[in-house]
Amino acid sequence: MPVKDQKEITGHAVRAMYLYTGAADVAVNNGDTGYMNAMKTVWEDVIHRNMYITGGIGSSGSNEGFSQDFDLPNENAYCETCASVGMVFWNQRMNALTGESKYIDILERSLYNGALDGLSLSGDRFFYGNPLASIGRHARREWFGTACCPSNIARLVASLGDYIYGKSENGIWVNLFVGSSTNIKLGNTEIPTSIETNYPLDGKVKISMNPANKTKYALHIRIPSWTTNEPVAGNLYRYLTDYQSNITFTVNGKKVDYKTDKGYAIIEREWTAGDVVSFTLPMDVRKVVAREELKQNNERVALQRGPLVYCVEGVDNDGKAWDFILPDNAKFTETNQQVLTEPVVAIQTDATTFKPTTDGQALKPEKKRITAVPYYVWCNRGNTQMQVWLPRKVKDVMLNY
Numbered sequence: 001m002p003v004k005d006q007k008e009i010t011g012h013a014v015r016a017m018y019l020y021t022g023a024a025d026v027a028v029n030n031g032d033t034g035y036m037n038a039m040k041t042v043w044e045d046v047i048h049r050n051m052y053i054t055g056g057i058g059s060s061g062s063n064e065g066f067s068q069d070f071d072l073p074n075e076n077a078y079c080e081t082c083a084s085v086g087m088v089f090w091n092q093r094m095n096a097l098t099g100e101s102k103y104i105d106i107l108e109r110s111l112y113n114g115a116l117d118g119l120s121l122s123g124d125r126f127f128y129g130n131p132l133a134s135i136g137r138h139a140r141r142e143w144f145g146t147a148c149c150p151s152n153i154a155r156l157v158a159s160l161g162d163y164i165y166g167k168s169e170n171g172i173w174v175n176l177f178v179g180s181s182t183n184i185k186l187g188n189t190e191i192p193t194s195i196e197t198n199y200p201l202d203g204k205v206k207i208s209m210n211p212a213n214k215t216k217y218a219l220h221i222r223i224p225s226w227t228t229n230e231p232v233a234g235n236l237y238r239y240l241t242d243y244q245s246n247i248t249f250t251v252n253g254k255k256v257d258y259k260t261d262k263g264y265a266i267i268e269r270e271w272t273a274g275d276v277v278s279f280t281l282p283m284d285v286r287k288v289v290a291r292e293e294l295k296q297n298n299e300r301v302a303l304q305r306g307p308l309v310y311c312v313e314g315v316d317n318d319g320k321a322w323d324f325i326l327p328d329n330a331k332f333t334e335t336n337q338q339v340l341t342e343p344v345v346a347i348q349t350d351a352t353t354f355k356p357t358t359d360g361q362a363l364k365p366e367k368k369r370i371t372a373v374p375y376y377v378w379c380n381r382g383n384t385q386m387q388v389w390l391p392r393k394v395k396d397v398m399l400n401y
């Protein structure tokens with residue numbers, strides 16, 4: 001079907017992402033609204049019906065691509081690394097074409113979760129498929145006969161700098177919060193710009209700008225959708241309980257007013273060398289549930305902190321990640337930990353497991369303190385059980401895995 005007539009995401013996931021990335025580039029060059037309209041429609045089909053919470057796509061291994069709407073199995077997820085890399089490419093184009101932050105929200109999700117999971121912390125082992133649950137039989141490999149994923153994730157990580165900033169004729173856009181420095185030129189004015197942050201370990205962000213001359217322009221800072229009541233763009237996922245946050249922006253320590261448009265906070269003023277914009281994104285642990293059509297996630301909850309999706313891994317939890325339920329009133333403790341050399345904020349909470357009574361005739365509930373870590377670091381400490389979607393009901397507990 002001609003691209004302009006397409007309304008649904010179908011077929012091979014990676015090829016689709018490359019096709020739409022190319023189509024978006026053509027739309028920019030030719031101002032062709034036919035391509036734009038088709039891609040907006042297909043994008044809606046992806047995020048409302050066909051995307052994992054990790055930003056991964058393409059659930060089916062048989063065609064390396066899409067199957068039915070809402071068919072997103074966890075343990076058997078195909079969810080190829082390259083498809084998440086393609087989501088980054090495509091969503092960057094969509095953002096540049098429309099100026100809408102929702103595309104960067106998805107880009108960030110795919111980048112930090114679905115794509116990054118494809119790469120080991122040591123940088124030399126790779127996942128082709130990225131499951132959201134495992135009974136311990138998954139492991140990253142050194143190489144593949146069809147070695148698209150290793151090279152694709154390598155070039156993505158190497159190109160990270162291309163995704164942080166954007167600019168328009170009279171504006172600077174901060175899309176990702178990554179410690180970095182660059183030189184942005186607006187008109188004839190050079191504006192050295194840098195970001196200092198530990199995000200996503202914490203939510204503090206400091207943007208410094210040093211325009212050569214006093215210059216009036218608008219600074220657009222993305223307000224991630226997960227800081228509003230929308231854990232992910234689209235209606236596949238929602239917070240278990242409503243959530244609102246307020247972000248305060250300061251310039252040189254003084255609170256400033258800002259407009260919002262298309263998901264960005266916009267601070268427009270005459271900027272001078274040494275100006276510093278500061279803000280803190282709320283990094284609370286949030287419980288996310290999926291819409292009912294995602295059967296495998298029914299009566300389950302996923303944990304999210306900032307842009308990171310979490311998982312429970314056997315290696316942190318007495319070898320088992322399937323033997324508990326997470327009560328809806330569970331309270332969380334956040335701790336700084338290391339997974340190998342990777343600093344992470346781990347989440348701990350009291351779950352409930354079940355032990356046989358002494359006569360072996362029944363099961364009795366028992367407290368189990370569990371630890372969750374960011375999804376992207378799983379499977380770096382040996383083959384181990386893992387779950388992203390944690391059971392809320394006893395029927396989904398698997399004691400003998």
Ligand SMILES: [Zn+2]
Nearest residue numbers: 080082148149
């Ligand atoms: Zn691949």
